[in-house]
Amino acid sequence: MAHALRTRRGLGRWAQTWAGVATVLVLAELASRTGLLPQRYFPPVTEMFTALFAALGEPWFWLATGQTLQGWVLGLGIAALLAVPAGMLLGTSVVRYRAFRAVIEFLRPIPSVALVPLAILVYGAGLESKVFLAVFAAFWPLLIQTLYGMQDVDPVAVDTARAFRLTRAERITRVVLPGAVPYVATGLRISSSVALILAVTAELVIGSPGLGREINAARVGGAADLLYALIIVTGLIGWGLNSMFAAAERRVLHWHPSQRGAR
Amino acid sequence: MNPARRRRILLIALEAGVPLAVLAGWWVWSVGADSFYFPALPTILTTFADTWLFERVGSDVVPSLARLAAGFGIAVVAGVAIGTALGLSPVARRVAGPLVEFGRAVPPPALLPFGMLVLGVGDAMKVFVIAVVCLWPVLLNTVDGVRGVDPTMLDTARVYGIGGLERLRRIVWPSALPQVFAGMRTSLSLALILMVISEMVASTEGIGYFVLESQRSFAIAEMWSGIVLLGVLGYLLNAALALLERRVLRWHRAALASALR
Amino acid sequence: MLEVNGLSKTYGEGERTTRALAELSFTVAEGEFVCVVGPSGCGKTTLLRCMAGLLPPTSGSVSLRGHVVAGPPEQVGFVFQEYSRSLMPWLSVRDNIALPLRHKRLGKAERTRLVEEAVESVGLTGFIDHFPWELSGGMQQRVAIARALAYEPEILLMDEPFASVDAQTRADLEDLVLRVRKDYGVTVVFVTHDIDEAVYLGDRVVVLTQPPTTVQEVLAVNLPEPRDQVETKELPEFAHLRAHVFRAIKRRQELRPAT
Numbered sequence: 001m002a003h004a005l006r007t008r009r010g011l012g013r014w015a016q017t018w019a020g021v022a023t024v025l026v027l028a029e030l031a032s033r034t035g036l037l038p039q040r041y042f043p044p045v046t047e048m049f050t051a052l053f054a055a056l057g058e059p060w061f062w063l064a065t066g067q068t069l070q071g072w073v074l075g076l077g078i079a080a081l082l083a084v085p086a087g088m089l090l091g092t093s094v095v096r097y098r099a100f101r102a103v104i105e106f107l108r109p110i111p112s113v114a115l116v117p118l119a120i121l122v123y124g125a126g127l128e129s130k131v132f133l134a135v136f137a138a139f140w141p142l143l144i145q146t147l148y149g150m151q152d153v154d155p156v157a158v159d160t161a162r163a164f165r166l167t168r169a170e171r172i173t174r175v176v177l178p179g180a181v182p183y184v185a186t187g188l189r190i191s192s193s194v195a196l197i198l199a200v201t202a203e204l205v206i207g208s209p210g211l212g213r214e215i216n217a218a219r220v221g222g223a224a225d226l227l228y229a230l231i232i233v234t235g236l237i238g239w240g241l242n243s244m245f246a247a248a249e250r251r252v253l254h255w256h257p258s259q260r261g262a263r
Numbered sequence: 264m265n266p267a268r269r270r271r272i273l274l275i276a277l278e279a280g281v282p283l284a285v286l287a288g289w290w291v292w293s294v295g296a297d298s299f300y301f302p303a304l305p306t307i308l309t310t311f312a313d314t315w316l317f318e319r320v321g322s323d324v325v326p327s328l329a330r331l332a333a334g335f336g337i338a339v340v341a342g343v344a345i346g347t348a349l350g351l352s353p354v355a356r357r358v359a360g361p362l363v364e365f366g367r368a369v370p371p372p373a374l375l376p377f378g379m380l381v382l383g384v385g386d387a388m389k390v391f392v393i394a395v396v397c398l399w400p401v402l403l404n405t406v407d408g409v410r411g412v413d414p415t416m417l418d419t420a421r422v423y424g425i426g427g428l429e430r431l432r433r434i435v436w437p438s439a440l441p442q443v444f445a446g447m448r449t450s451l452s453l454a455l456i457l458m459v460i461s462e463m464v465a466s467t468e469g470i471g472y473f474v475l476e477s478q479r480s481f482a483i484a485e486m487w488s489g490i491v492l493l494g495v496l497g498y499l500l501n502a503a504l505a506l507l508e509r510r511v512l513r514w515h516r517a518a519l520a521s522a523l524r
Numbered sequence: 525m526l527e528v529n530g531l532s533k534t535y536g537e538g539e540r541t542t543r544a545l546a547e548l549s550f551t552v553a554e555g556e557f558v559c560v561v562g563p564s565g566c567g568k569t570t571l572l573r574c575m576a577g578l579l580p581p582t583s584g585s586v587s588l589r590g591h592v593v594a595g596p597p598e599q600v601g602f603v604f605q606e607y608s609r610s611l612m613p614w615l616s617v618r619d620n621i622a623l624p625l626r627h628k629r630l631g632k633a634e635r636t637r638l639v640e641e642a643v644e645s646v647g648l649t650g651f652i653d654h655f656p657w658e659l660s661g662g663m664q665q666r667v668a669i670a671r672a673l674a675y676e677p678e679i680l681l682m683d684e685p686f687a688s689v690d691a692q693t694r695a696d697l698e699d700l701v702l703r704v705r706k707d708y709g710v711t712v713v714f715v716t717h718d719i720d721e722a723v724y725l726g727d728r729v730v731v732l733t734q735p736p737t738t739v740q741e742v743l744a745v746n747l748p749e750p751r752d753q754v755e756t757k758e759l760p761e762f763a764h765l766r767a768h769v770f771r772a773i774k775r776r777q778e779l780r781p782a783t
Binding site for chain 3: 413415416418419421422423424425429433434437438440514515517518520521522
């Protein structure tokens with residue numbers, strides 16, 4: 001009986017969750033159909049999804065999605081290859097850290113999009129521009145997280161390693177690096193969304209091929225239903241990537257105090 | 264001189280010296296390179312002084328910052344309000360959950376064409392887009408902060424009959440404030456990014472417009488001066504928020520430090 | 525004045541039910557100092573939270589002056605064990621104490637007087653504008669006591685208030701509580717796991733059993749007033765009483781498997 005009760009309550013929660021989404025969708029549909037919102041700007045939800053399913057059958061849609069993801073993966077990958085070793089290098093030496101701290105603090109807050117004109121100038125409107133911007137933006141969160149991770153090592157753990165006469169290299173590989181992994185995971189999650197933002201920005205502003213450019217084209221062409229459909233697609237991509245990294249983060253973080261009792 | 268002192272002096276010298284060395288390196292290289300893309304640093308600085316001190320402040324910098332402030336302000340107020348409601352009510356959290364998850368997952372620039380379609384290319388569109396994008400970090404952090412209020416504090420409030428708005432003002436919000444600030448920090452960076460992009464895509468004034476226009480007309484030194492200005496603004500805005508946070512959350516840091524003592 | 529009547533509290537449902545309190549009854553008279561003592565994990569805190577109206581009982585009731593407690597009554601002040609978490613770190617000592625007074629319709633002068641008197645009676649006059657985190661643990665608990673006193677409660681519920689301070693501070697705070705109880709003429713229910721503390725402070729001691737918890741024994745403490753940390757504890761009656769309570773708890777424990 002208790003089991004049945006629990007299930008019923010679980011069902012109640014599930015129903016609440018989807019009731020919210022359903023209500024918003026129905027209200028939006030009605031507002032558009034009745035003309036409460038101008039149909040030119042707010043097409044009915046059903047039409048958005050019709051456009052979305054139509055797009056799913058078009059090769060250009062899959063090409064654009066692939067191009068956006070290509071910019072994202074290259075941007076994040078290159079940023080990780082640069083930022084993680086740099087963070088490790090700076091995080092393992094007080095001298096190196098202090099030498100570059102001010103430089104980092106100055107470069108980090110520069111809005112990456114300020115470099116859009118430079119990217120156009122040097123790389124043109126293609127993939128390189130997109131990747132350059134994504135790398136620049138994704139580099140900083142990863143660098144900072146790696147640095148924190150290297151510095152936030154439990155001193156007792158280091159002393160323990162010392163007491164057991166581990167060498168400096170062993171201390172770094174056995175104690176410091178494992179401790180930094182959760183931080184790097186968090187950095188990857190943040191940088192992943194930043195890289196996606198910059199990929200779409202480049203497509204939108206510079207006109208690099210990808211979903212961002214298609215969204216803008218839909219706007220210029222007055223295809224409001226397609227515009228909304230493509231925004232929904234980018235949202236789903238962002239949500240999917242974020243969930244993927246969040247799940248990975250939970251896995252590598254399972255031993256960390258912040259996760260205990262947090263389920 | 265003892266070694267500890269010598270080390271301290273070395274560190275300070277490095278901390279000041281390396282940035283200067285980087286600047287000097289850029290200076291020497293850019294003067295010598297005579298590259299089209301990378302004009303000499305002194306040229307950039309002269310152009311910076313000519314352009315931004317203070318000729319274009321009124322026409323470009325002020326409108327940009329005003330839109331940024333408006334969008335950011337709306338986002339903070341709305342984010343705290345909605346975040347508080349969601350934080351206090353599990354039902355509201357479940358109902359709004361998927362919508363919030365989706366809303367924050369949309370890459371911010373993708374909202375620009377939507378804003379332009381519905382609101383045109385004026386200030387309203389830019390403020391709207393900045394506000395929508397900045398909303399999510401503040402909202403989500405507020406939810407976490409409100410949910411994380413210490414149960415003993417809430418019990419204290421109940422025992423002493425502190426309820427309603429009083430409970431929000433005196434207990435829930437102060438307690439959630441560190442998290443709210445964390446959200447605001449993220450939002451501020453996003454606000455700056457959206458300010459620039461919105462001006463690049465749809466504007467005839469503003470810093471973003473100026474930078475892109477300079478590039479299109481091959482005024483490379485002007486373009487660089489704009490990039491430098493955006494860097495300086497980013498730095499100053501972050502520093503200002505950090506300063507505010509330090510003052511407002513003095514109790515938070517002190518309480519943390521005393522808990523670790 | 526306060527009546528606990530067949531109080532039961534059950535957590536969870538179905539197979540994972542735990543009975544924390546089972547048919548627990550006792551009374552507290554006007555102006556009395558009652559200590560509740562029991563083995564650790566016996567639901568002392570649950571009991572006190574039910575008495576304060578923070579937790580609804582599964583069955584039975586708590587009544588205060590004949591009225592059944594459904595939510596926190598206005599006549600109750602509460603001192604939590606976790607002083608560092610019940611004081612607001614963003615408020616000064618003064619504002620922490622004044623916080624509950626804001627909605628009592630008092631004049632500004634009256635409010636200031638209540639706060640300052642309470643601070644003085646716990647011996648923190650010089651620290652009124654400090655923040656909680658600038659004070660030691662013992663001093664923070666004094667602030668929590670002052671907050672409860674300034675609220676002018678008729679009954680003060682204290683949940684293991686001195687469990688996390690050192691021994692010397694603890695003795696000072698015990699004497700402080702005895703003194704302010706006289707000054708303010710307040711009824712006190714004091715929960716503790718420390719048998720010495722219970723016997724030293726109480727007019728009566730309520731001994732609880734292991735869960736499902738009920739009242740094992742209620743013991744009158746007829747030690748001479750005023751109590752004194754050295755002299756009272758040297759009395760043969762004191763030793764006798766604490767041995768009695770100790771055996772009562774111990775005997776009951778031996779009847780059930782060790783936890």
